[in-house]
Amino acid sequence: MSLELARQSLKIVDSPVTRKGNIRETQPLEAVIKQYVTDRADLVVWQRQQILWGCWDGAALVFANQERLDENQILEIRVFNEKEELHLYRRHGAYEGRYVCDGTGEVQSHVDTLSRFWGHKTAHDGDFVTLKDDERFLSMTVPCQEKADYYGLVTRSYIEADDKTGQAGYTDYRFVRIESAEGGR
Incomplete structure (x- = not known):
């Protein structure tokens, strides 16, 4: 483009939009993403020491240079594609946030x-x-x-x-x- x-x-x-707010999940991050995001997606993670960009391939998180993600360092994450976004904050050992899906x-x-x-x-x-x-x-x-x-x-x-x-x-x-x-x- x-x-x-x-x-x-x-x-x-004008288009249809569905929102699910007040998400609170204590599962590991990949399980939370799998629960909401249905297709391949890009993501950005704000950690205490860095901002890290990656992809969700439908089953796992993929980062450039095979970087690893330390869930204990996560402050915020956005997993997004053309259709949907899962936006979460890490607070007190849980993921809290909202999910938006366009088209319904x-x-x-x-x-x-x-x-x-x-x-x-x-x-x-x-x-x-x-x-x-x-x-x-x-x-x-x-x-x-x-x-x-x-x-x-x-x-x-x-x-x-x-x-x-x-x-x-x-x-x-x-x-x-x-x-x-x-x-x-």
Whole structure:
């Protein structure tokens, strides 16, 4: 899709959405994900010492360079694809959060936006892309099979209007996909 999404004006779309809030699970992370996420998905994990990007292949977590995840260090995780997102926080030994699934449920308005990641591609192994920001000496490896020099994160923001005032605003958002964001620095 490239930068097409970022260059066009916001387009409000109405589509069905199902939400399951107040999730509280004490099972291991992979069991929790398997319970909610039905298809392959990308994920981002905020840990005490790092942010780690990876994939859910339907049965296990996969990270670049065969990195391992220490569940005791997890602060927050988002597992997402075109259809759904599981967003969890780790609190007191349990995972708490919510699940959103597009395509079923009550109709709700949303907009999609593309935010370009900092840095440019320095490596691509077919499944993961390493991005590096030379000026800040930062790098990160994100899951994406698409080939490009620049990448971005597509976020879907859900819109609701207050019944009393008519004021509309964003009430929730979710990550959708990582894609090419060609267009220079």
